[in-house]
Amino acid sequence: PTAHPWVLGSPLPSLRCWDPHCPPWGNGITAALPWVLGSPLSSLGARGSLSAPQPVSRAAEEQERLLRHRPDQPRSPKVLKVAIIGAPNAGKSTLSNQLLGRKVFAVSKKVHTTRCQAQGIVTSEDTQLVSSWWPERSLTAAVFSFRHKLNESMLKDPWESMKHADIVLVLVDVSDHWTRNCLSQEVLKCLSQFPQIPSVLVLNKVDLVKKKFILLDLVAELTEGIVNGQKLKMRYNPEHNSRSSSKTPKISQQDPKPCEHKHLKNMKGWPGFQEIFMLAALHGEEVDTLKQYLLMQAKPGPWEFHSGVLTNQSPQEICDNIIREKMLEYLPLEVPYGVHQVTEMWEEGPSGELLIMQNLVVPRKSHMMMLIGRKGKIISRIAQEAGQDLMNAFLCDIRLKLRVEVKS
Numbered sequence: 001p002t003a004h005p006w007v008l009g010s011p012l013p014s015l016r017c018w019d020p021h022c023p024p025w026g027n028g029i030t031a032a033l034p035w036v037l038g039s040p041l042s043s044l045g046a047r048g049s050l051s052a053p054q055p056v057s058r059a060a061e062e063q064e065r066l067l068r069h070r071p072d073q074p075r076s077p078k079v080l081k082v083a084i085i086g087a088p089n090a091g092k093s094t095l096s097n098q099l100l101g102r103k104v105f106a107v108s109k110k111v112h113t114t115r116c117q118a119q120g121i122v123t124s125e126d127t128q129l130v131s132s133w134w135p136e137r138s139l140t141a142a143v144f145s146f147r148h149k150l151n152e153s154m155l156k157d158p159w160e161s162m163k164h165a166d167i168v169l170v171l172v173d174v175s176d177h178w179t180r181n182c183l184s185q186e187v188l189k190c191l192s193q194f195p196q197i198p199s200v201l202v203l204n205k206v207d208l209v210k211k212k213f214i215l216l217d218l219v220a221e222l223t224e225g226i227v228n229g230q231k232l233k234m235r236y237n238p239e240h241n242s243r244s245s246s247k248t249p250k251i252s253q254q255d256p257k258p259c260e261h262k263h264l265k266n267m268k269g270w271p272g273f274q275e276i277f278m279l280a281a282l283h284g285e286e287v288d289t290l291k292q293y294l295l296m297q298a299k300p301g302p303w304e305f306h307s308g309v310l311t312n313q314s315p316q317e318i319c320d321n322i323i324r325e326k327m328l329e330y331l332p333l334e335v336p337y338g339v340h341q342v343t344e345m346w347e348e349g350p351s352g353e354l355l356i357m358q359n360l361v362v363p364r365k366s367h368m369m370m371l372i373g374r375k376g377k378i379i380s381r382i383a384q385e386a387g388q389d390l391m392n393a394f395l396c397d398i399r400l401k402l403r404v405e406v407k408s
């Protein structure tokens, strides 16, 4: 069996080779190790380590033109379609933003911010990554719809995109004690429906786990003890006990014994993952490692998008979602969900700034009062924070005005 280097006590840096022709991956868990050893490569992967990408087009016509444009691909283009699946709040949108290197998608601690299927496009040299993501509940619906031949277009998208994905990232929130120990039935069903698509386990929110060695137990559970076709061997190393109050699990890999067939219902994890990553998407930690890995998985094929495109969302959709994100942040759920957003103005100002005026139409006066807040505090905070995010997305000055009115 090929014992994993850290079992043998060899320190990490020797594992990492940043030469693109010499991938550090291949044994399934390399990319996960720094976190387990308590020495995350935060200095490499800290926020801002990704090279600053271009801004999103701020004019709908410009964005449409780019989307219609023939992709400006090089002679030998490469492409990878990435599907990101995971529980509500696992950090799908956060990870997608970090992969892009720019906040384009709304993020919220309230569940189900991810409403419509959006795509993020990363173009790096000759390679294009196209990622899409959905909450896992939509996957259940998709699997269900496929099996029962339902024709609900809303449910078809995840299924269609999943079918065409080149790789699936299964995102798990390791700070969630309730869900972190097993994959949901929706995710397991999805993985077993598409066993031919390579899948990768991504443990997110690693920054919130104090005892990093717990992560190894999670890896064992979420992979059913098998990664990249090799059986993981857990053992304990007394040398490390001083660093952890609990026993320190060790992982190595050996050839798997023929795995007896298990029914999905009895499975907690998926034995088909080819790689594991541990990261903190919020802080951009180890996201670059994942990004480099994905870039290297790309196969020869035509680009789908012009290199100037970061997302398939229109500038107005980005704006609506960011404003909605802020409403979700500061108001009880029933208020933002009842708001109808109407953009009244979207034009360039005299100094090149973007002038946006949006009406927030609510069904009740009580909602209006909550949205405005005492002395207008809530609405001005929403406008200020959304304006800041939009400035970072479009890289221009933004004048955002929000007006609240009750539906007549």
Ligand SMILES: Nc1nc2c(ncn2[C@@H]2O[C@H](COP(=O)(O)OP(=O)(O)OP(=O)(O)O)[C@@H](O)[C@H]2O)c(=O)[nH]1
Residues within 6 Å of the ligand: 086, 087, 088, 089, 090, 091, 092, 093, 094, 095, 106, 107, 108, 109, 110, 111, 112, 113, 114, 115, 134, 135, 204, 205, 206, 207, 208, 279, 280, 281, 282, 283
């Ligand atoms: N501490 C920490 N928080 C994170 C991390 N990644 C995401 N979050 C937070 O988790 C919450 C949910 O993140 P999202 O990216 O909106 O999650 P999602 O999976 O897209 O959520 P849905 O839209 O509900 O499907 C937000 O408050 C994020 O700031 C992380 O690595 N560390």
